[in-house]
Amino acid sequence: xxxxxxxxxxxxxxxxxxxxxxxxxxxxxxxxxxxxxxxxxxxxxxxxxxxxxxxxxxxxxxxxxxxxxxxxxxxxxxxxxxxxxxxxxxxxxxxxxxxxxxxxxxxxxxxxxxxxxxxxxxxxxxxxxxxxxxxxxxxxxxxxxxxxxxxxxxxxxxxxxxxxxxxxxxxxxxxxxxxxxxxxxxxxxxxxxxxxxxxxxxxxxxxxxxxxxxxxxxxxxxxxxxxxxxxxxxxxxxxxxxxxxxxxxxxxxxxxxxxxxxxxxxxxxxxxxxxxxxxxxxxxxxxxxxxxxxxxxxxxxxxxxxxxxxxxxxxxxxxxxxxx
Amino acid sequence: xxxxxxxxxxxxxxxxxxxxxxxxxxxxxxxxxxxxxxxxxxxxxxxxxxxxxxxxxxxxxxxxxxxxxxxxxxxxxxxxxxxxxxxxxxxxxxxxxxxxxxxxxxxxxxxxxxxxxxxxxxxxxxxxxxxxxxxxxxxxxxxxxxxxxxxxxxxxxxxxxxxxxxxxxxxxxxxxxxxxxxxxxxxxxxxxxxxxxxxxxxxxxxxxxxxxx
Numbered sequence: 294x295x296x297x298x299x300x301x302x303x304x305x306x307x308x309x310x311x312x313x314x315x316x317x318x319x320x321x322x323x324x325x326x327x328x329x330x331x332x333x334x335x336x337x338x339x340x341x342x343x344x345x346x347x348x349x350x351x352x353x354x355x356x357x358x359x360x361x362x363x364x365x366x367x368x369x370x371x372x373x374x375x376x377x378x379x380x381x382x383x384x385x386x387x388x389x390x391x392x393x394x395x396x397x398x399x400x401x402x403x404x405x406x407x408x409x410x411x412x413x414x415x416x417x418x419x420x421x422x423x424x425x426x427x428x429x430x431x432x433x434x435x436x437x438x439x440x441x442x443x444x445x446x447x448x449x450x451x452x453x454x455x456x457x458x459x460x461x462x463x464x465x466x467x468x469x470x471x472x473x474x475x476x477x478x479x480x481x482x483x484x485x486x487x488x489x490x491x492x493x494x495x496x497x498x499x500x501x502x503x504x505x506x507x508x509x510x511x512x513x514x515x516x517x518x519x520x521x522x523x524x525x526x527x528x529x530x531x532x533x534x535x536x537x538x539x540x541x542x543x544x545x546x547x548x549x550x551x552x553x554x555x556x557x558x559x560x561x562x563x564x565x566x567x568x569x570x571x572x573x574x575x576x577x578x579x580x581x582x583x584x585x586x587x588x589x590x591x592x593x594x595x596x597x598x599x600x601x602x603x604x605x606x607x608x609x610x611x612x613x614x615x616x617x
Numbered sequence: 618x619x620x621x622x623x624x625x626x627x628x629x630x631x632x633x634x635x636x637x638x639x640x641x642x643x644x645x646x647x648x649x650x651x652x653x654x655x656x657x658x659x660x661x662x663x664x665x666x667x668x669x670x671x672x673x674x675x676x677x678x679x680x681x682x683x684x685x686x687x688x689x690x691x692x693x694x695x696x697x698x699x700x701x702x703x704x705x706x707x708x709x710x711x712x713x714x715x716x717x718x719x720x721x722x723x724x725x726x727x728x729x730x731x732x733x734x735x736x737x738x739x740x741x742x743x744x745x746x747x748x749x750x751x752x753x754x755x756x757x758x759x760x761x762x763x764x765x766x767x768x769x770x771x772x773x774x775x776x777x778x779x780x781x782x783x784x785x786x787x788x789x790x791x792x793x794x795x796x797x798x799x800x801x802x803x804x805x806x807x808x809x810x811x812x813x814x815x816x817x818x819x820x821x822x823x824x825x826x827x828x829x830x
Contacts (some may be wrong), residue, residue: 306689365718371651375650377653378650378651379650379651383784383785387784387785389651389655390650440783442652442655484789485785487784487785488784536675558784559784565781570798574727576729577728577731577780577781578724578728578731579720579723579724581720582653584652584654586651587651587653587745589653589712590712590715591713591715593714
């Protein structure tokens, strides 16, 4: 793993030092809160402590190409502590703080990705080999959840299009299908059939080739924490967050549109396209506005999450109301 | 001292305010996680449903435990439920909708799960307004009929919670099951025995310093 080799120890601030300080602050806050905590899942500090443990298991990433202007949102970044403790990753539990609590069960090393279907170079590829040919790039993107909240996250990854080109799709490759790891021991949320596991997502090949589409291996300059989809996840910033599948073990190129998990679960509510669109409401809530994590009030949601200039052309002539 | 006596009732009222106080303290102290608005919305709604269900437990519990006076807690518990529901709605209207009444109208007309929650709150409102001793005395038999609205309200509230869930129905399912059980007990209770004279009970409840009804 050449490019995600850790920095030398003496180049990095001793993490136990600053974690120690934060733990102290948290504990003084805990002292103020006594009984009744189990009834307040949002209030427990346990999740945060575990999340910090999980963050500390990530490693700093080196040799990252900084994001050029077109891949860099000029808005304040969401604090790392929020982005790593407020997660929808049902494989690790359905509560927002469950993934941070359960992430330690996921063994993201060693990892391999199965590439199959309409490609010239299929195979079961160890993650290091999968990543080696590509320089790591930083991308600072908005993330818009279908639940009407959003974040701004500095990702580290490799453009999906570059990876696909290297795998050489055949002329029949019209779609890319992705699958998350299926292992209820590592992903205890899979013990309950909340969704039809394994989690599946997919893109049209032209969407996958768009330079915005990223295969992320890190965030905030470090490898991905488990709760954010370690060690490899998709980031498709113009679509609702559920399209950005986590902990990917399988990439399949195929001619037919793949079945996708949320669409299978509730086809009226979650489409295959799932482009961020303030004008098309979810059946149970409006998508016109969103709460940026950290804000008390909501702000207007932008068409294609603000990336219309780069992606609207992919959907020219398409009825976005029908193809939500 | 009996279970329904005034000091006990005051204790229940104070205990009922504790979750709200914790929630407020956690909000001020930034201990509600990344999305405090969502946390307050969720917690206030859930506490409203909890107190509503608790208030409905009093009558069957009184019968089974033979603890007369338990039903005198219904008013406190019902008012707590209404209070948490009102906070739930206020947070939604202010922080979620930013007092955009057009958006409220759109939600109420186009999103049945929100309309149902709103209807539950509307159902509780006249009950809260007629919970005073004066109102009970004044309305007499009609008070009893009016307060059957609580069955509709708990039914709507349980559906509202269930319908708000994305995929994991476990927790709202448990509440809905409990609500269904309590409603079923009323039906069975009515069929199996002489109906209780709730108006008389309510009048007794209203008499200051009176013992058990």
